[in-house]
Amino acid sequence: MDSTSTRIISAISRIGSVLRSGMWEFATGENLNPAQAEILQLLHSRVQGVRLSWVARQLSISAASASDSVSALAAKGLVRKARALDDGRATDLHLTEEGRQMAQRIAGATGFADEAVAKLSPQAQEQLLGGLLQVIGQLQKAERFPELRACLSCKHFQPNRHQDAAAPHHCGLVDAPLPVAMLRIDCPDHQPTDPVQQVTNWQALV
Known part of the structure; x- marks a missing residue:
């Protein structure tokens, strides 16, 4: 019989799969791939810009993969690149207004999970x-x-x-x-x- 810890991890994994499925289904309809959708969500709560290396660490992907996704988002007008305030040689990433609106819509795609949790005491x-x-x-x-x-x-x-x-x-x-x-x-x-x-x-x- 599986241990309690194993069953907990299995439950968390299944919930994560359902959440990703909901987000990815929405993202596909918006011509975004999963990594691009996740990057938009990461940047949504960031008032200050972030570095590409930070994005790569957060998503556990290579810097090259993160760079490709960010470039695609920039081409769509959802992300902009700007010189970092603390290092003129570095580049920070920011959401455009259109990107912020898109990130809000992506968050809404998993509203079914919020509703499920809200039903708990x-x-x-x-x-x-x-x-x-x-x-x-x-x-x-x-x-x-x-x-x-x-x-x-x-x-x-x-x-x-x-x-x-x-x-x-x-x-x-x-x-x-x-x-x-x-x-x-x-x-x-x-x-x-x-x-x-x-x-x-x-x-x-x-």
Whole structure:
């Protein structure tokens, strides 16, 4: 009989397949390939530009493959390239307004999954989120998960500062308690903390 951990990974994998299928079905109708659709989603939450190397790491693809996809998106008018503000020799990638609208439509293509999760009780949603964050933390510890702008890797995150079990953590940026249900894995205000503190933060979810 399969172990519980094996069944969990199988369930996560199946859900991931369903999500990708929904996104790819939409993307194909928009004359985009899967990598191009994923790049648009990655850039959607980024106010500041990102480097091509970052895109490649996030998607676990080669720099050459990422470059081909970005060039195709630029040709479609969905992505623009600009000189990096912090390094005049480097190039940053940004969504155009048309690209931002496309990314929003791609996100809507997986709305069926949001609806499914929303039908769970608030307690079940919080437990599910906490468990998934713990899995991500373990994968990051093993260097098997790409860089995140997560609360738990941010210098503003203060673990277990409060006695309230419903909101034990604290966000120094907004100076307010932080319930587990409000933890984010992609926050635009993220500022990385040091690696030692990151380990402590992730352990706070155990």
